Amino acid sequence: MVVSRLRSEVRKQLKENGHEADWIISHATGMSQSDFVMNPREVTDDEMQKINEIITRRNSGEPLQYILGYTEFMGMTFKVNEDTLIPRQDTETLVETVVTGLGSKKVRVLDIGTGSGCIGISIAKLCPNAEVVLLDYSDAILSVAKENAELNGVNVEFIRCDILEEIPKGEYDIIVSNPPYIETDVIFSLDNIVSSYEPVEALDGGFDGLMFYRRIIEEVAKEILKEDGEVAFEIGYTQGDDVSEMLREEDFSNIKVLRDPCGNDRVVTARLRSGIFHSI
Numbered sequence: 001m002v003v004s005r006l007r008s009e010v011r012k013q014l015k016e017n018g019h020e021a022d023w024i025i026s027h028a029t030g031m032s033q034s035d036f037v038m039n040p041r042e043v044t045d046d047e048m049q050k051i052n053e054i055i056t057r058r059n060s061g062e063p064l065q066y067i068l069g070y071t072e073f074m075g076m077t078f079k080v081n082e083d084t085l086i087p088r089q090d091t092e093t094l095v096e097t098v099v100t101g102l103g104s105k106k107v108r109v110l111d112i113g114t115g116s117g118c119i120g121i122s123i124a125k126l127c128p129n130a131e132v133v134l135l136d137y138s139d140a141i142l143s144v145a146k147e148n149a150e151l152n153g154v155n156v157e158f159i160r161c162d163i164l165e166e167i168p169k170g171e172y173d174i175i176v177s178n179p180p181y182i183e184t185d186v187i188f189s190l191d192n193i194v195s196s197y198e199p200v201e202a203l204d205g206g207f208d209g210l211m212f213y214r215r216i217i218e219e220v221a222k223e224i225l226k227e228d229g230e231v232a233f234e235i236g237y238t239q240g241d242d243v244s245e246m247l248r249e250e251d252f253s254n255i256k257v258l259r260d261p262c263g264n265d266r267v268v269t270a271r272l273r274s275g276i277f278h279s280i
């Protein structure tokens with residue numbers, strides 16, 4: 001079948017996921033989307049079989065990113081598997097905030113709950129003077145982050161640490177984190193894709209969704225942030241007031257809640273107040 005006809009056929013078969021047709025065809029055939037128009041050709045039987053297998057898995061609910069094994073984030077390619085959360089476009093707001101703030105400063109950055117490494121690796125790529133450390137709790141997760149660091153040509157460090165139990169070693173200028181922030185009870189009522197396929201450990205923020213912010217703000221940051229060090233968190237869109245209040249109570253200053261392009265609260269940043277004059 002010629003590719004132009006195949007596109008509308010695949011769109012139909014994918015039903016509500018029809019917008020993913022071009023990505024699937026590109027993946028299976030190696031043709032770029034401009035090839036579909038400029039250099040169309042017949043799709044081979046092998047390619048057709050690959051496409052049909054992907055459609056079957058996709059129609060049973062499996063996320064396309066897990067089927068193909070990669071996704072795009074900040075214009076870069078990141079490998080993903082069932083151990084790692086699929087990077088979301090929402091999270092680009094956090095990366096853009098940090099990258100804009102850092103510019104070419106020489107700073108040490110810790111990405112807590114790195115998963116695929118999408119946040120820390122993007123920062124390392126876009127801020128070449130930043131020394132970035134990626135932290136997560138399991139070797140399986142960190143090995144995906146390592147592959148992604150190589151794939152994107154950045155030099156970063158890795159720490160395996162359960163942030164709820166241990167305080168990582170070292171001193172940092174910036175803690176950046178998109179921690180698990182969904183209330184435990186809500187997780188299993190989420191969209192089928194999220195609750196059946198993505199790792200619960202990447203989502204579960206405890207009974208009120210705030211467990212990781214509490215731990216990082218009240219215990220971790222004070223131990224490992226340098227004077228005037230800063231935190232930048234992704235938050236759920238209803239969590240801006242709670243996280244800001246937590247930061248205020250723990251003596252952070254310059255607390256800002258920033259919105260994503262859809263207008264939802266998405267990022268909180270703050271500075272650890274320090275120095276001998278701050279309380280006067």
Ligand SMILES: C[S@@+](CC[C@H](N)C(=O)[O-])C[C@H]1O[C@@H](n2cnc3c(N)ncnc32)[C@H](O)[C@@H]1O
Pocket residue numbers: 084085086087088091112113114115116117118119135136137141161162163164165178179180181201202203
């Ligand atoms: C919401 S996901 C974010 C993943 C990735 N940073 C992103 O933005 O796509 C939260 C991450 O926190 C990690 N995590 C969960 N519990 C943890 C713990 N106790 N210690 C360290 N990391 C943890 C998960 O493995 C997961 O990678």
